[in-house]
Amino acid sequence: MTIVAFDPLPALLGGVLIGLAATLLLWLNGRIAGITGIAAGAMEERGGERWWRLLFLAGLIVGAGAMYVTWPARATLHSGLPLWAVLGAGLLVGFGTRLGGGCTSGHGVCGLGRLSPRSLVAVITFVLTAVITVFVVRHVLGVAS
Template identity: 65%
Template sequence: MNTWVSALAGGVLIGTAATLLLWLTGRIAGISGILGGVVMPRSGDVAWRVAFLLGLIGLIGAGAAWLWWAPGAYAPRQGFPPLLLVIAGVLVGFGTRMGNGCTSGHGVCGLGRLSPRSLVAVSTFMLTAIATTYLVRHVA
């Protein structure tokens, strides 16, 4: 299957799932907000969050099973310094908190709702990603 076909199919599935969650429950499919609601729970608002996160864990398990079943299908990048990965994770977490949401919440759900705040957030995410990629690949 072509890369663009699987990417398109994945995007359609993510968009459909986020839309159904919003239409059927009025909830946003932003991962940081969903996880935050499990870490700092409110009464009666945890079960759906846990179910959502378990579904994501199941998807990760499905990906791991695919790698086991078809080991040559995908070669993960290796050689990243562990400290750099930890620093990157902390910065992503900080940015998520500072931006009041993550890429899934702003990019998939916020833009779909025509949120100006999400447009600014996604523009910031993308410009930062482009600049970082350029610096890492061409300057450093």
């Protein structure tokens, strides 16, 4: 793997925007910015609780669209994996986040910021699982990216 023309600006900007969004949601709405919980609530809730959740999710989609329009070369992902594998991985991630009671945004961004021991354990589990998954996919299954 070779990193070519590394530019930290987009990652820095993205991190600042994620932190700002999480902070504003907590200050203004008293809610944690865990995408899994927000998405589940958007499907289950009714009334005012549902609207802010739908607007938050719409903002994620609009933000991704703005990224694609602004920096199309940076918004293109090439995993080298077949579509069935990407879709299967997405379903497994969704199942795991519900099983684990939250996702990387809820535990990693918001939970660690609140010094939650539960979130620390969850984030360590996420990272170890990712390391094991990469090892298995690359070295056991022989799939290269």
